[in-house]
Amino acid sequence: MKEFSGKVGKTLRHHCKTLRRAALGAYWELARPRAVRPIIVVGCSRAGTTLVYKTLSESREIGSLQRETHDFWVDLHPLQDKDWATHGLGAADAGAADRDYVARYFYAHTGRRRWVDKNNQNGLCVPYLQALFPDAMFVYVKRSPGDNLNSLIEGWGKPDEFATWSHELSEAVAVEAGRYTQWCFFLAEGWRNYLRAPIEEVAAFQYEAINRAILDAKQAVPAGQWVEVFYEDFLRDPVRTFRYVFEACGLTFDHRLEKHCSEVLGIPYNAFSEIRLDKWKEGRNREKIERILPKVAGLAAEMGYL
Numbered sequence: 001m002k003e004f005s006g007k008v009g010k011t012l013r014h015h016c017k018t019l020r021r022a023a024l025g026a027y028w029e030l031a032r033p034r035a036v037r038p039i040i041v042v043g044c045s046r047a048g049t050t051l052v053y054k055t056l057s058e059s060r061e062i063g064s065l066q067r068e069t070h071d072f073w074v075d076l077h078p079l080q081d082k083d084w085a086t087h088g089l090g091a092a093d094a095g096a097a098d099r100d101y102v103a104r105y106f107y108a109h110t111g112r113r114r115w116v117d118k119n120n121q122n123g124l125c126v127p128y129l130q131a132l133f134p135d136a137m138f139v140y141v142k143r144s145p146g147d148n149l150n151s152l153i154e155g156w157g158k159p160d161e162f163a164t165w166s167h168e169l170s171e172a173v174a175v176e177a178g179r180y181t182q183w184c185f186f187l188a189e190g191w192r193n194y195l196r197a198p199i200e201e202v203a204a205f206q207y208e209a210i211n212r213a214i215l216d217a218k219q220a221v222p223a224g225q226w227v228e229v230f231y232e233d234f235l236r237d238p239v240r241t242f243r244y245v246f247e248a249c250g251l252t253f254d255h256r257l258e259k260h261c262s263e264v265l266g267i268p269y270n271a272f273s274e275i276r277l278d279k280w281k282e283g284r285n286r287e288k289i290e291r292i293l294p295k296v297a298g299l300a301a302e303m304g305y306l
Helices: 004-029 047-055 070-076 098-111 120-124 126-132 146-156 197-218 231-236 238-248 254-265 286-303
Strands: 039-042 115-118 136-143 226-230
Touching: 004 098, 039 047, 039 120, 039 126, 047 115, 047 136, 047 231, 047 238, 047 254, 047 286, 070 098, 070 120, 098 115, 098 126, 120 126, 120 197, 126 136, 126 197, 136 197, 146 197, 146 286, 226 231, 226 238, 231 238, 238 254
Parallel strands: 039 115, 039 136, 136 226
Antiparallel strands: none
């Protein structure tokens, strides 16, 4: 009986959510409320963006889907229409139809005009997102190259999690002499040059491509709409660092959020292992990373890693 009641409750909640979304969507069609100062979290895959997104989602002042939106954004501009060249989008790709579709979707699902969003590819799409929402806030999460490259390499070993979108690629992926046969995370211009490369070169390419795209796009974003933070600062002092992020986004950082942030490092937001600094130096990928670090040294310096 208890199991049956649980199933009934789950079904009722599902239908209630569906009806609520339909009602909010219908209201949007009548009133067409525009999105207001949406918060977009960007950064390289495996840089700590999920930690930041999930924590911002704890705010009661904004809406959140509580999930990543890879498929949602790609469906607006399918990869196959661009010959699978890149997940990146520019200002020219933005239009009124996209703006309305996105605003309606988030309003129908959250009931809020202001919301937070995050997915791996949006770091390649800052000009597009800014064109859609000129008042958007961008939160750029940076991670040191050693640890970020290490986590990217580890992530490539989990295609069921990070390559679910790439089954339709026409190219044969044989990274690291065929050890990795599915492309993970995201496509950036030039990715086909790495189909048979060592895994550390692929990781370095992705780290450089997305962080370079973000740094280049930053120049066109008003300073008051740009929040930049080191992932390592969350590990050193999560309360202080999250307070800075929340307040920079114009969000209240109250006692409830302070308590949450004081405990947040104990929440396993897709972490592969214990959260700590310089994990790569003790891991199995150390030699690979040491070999490739000079390639990203210039970019890392621009990011503030000296």
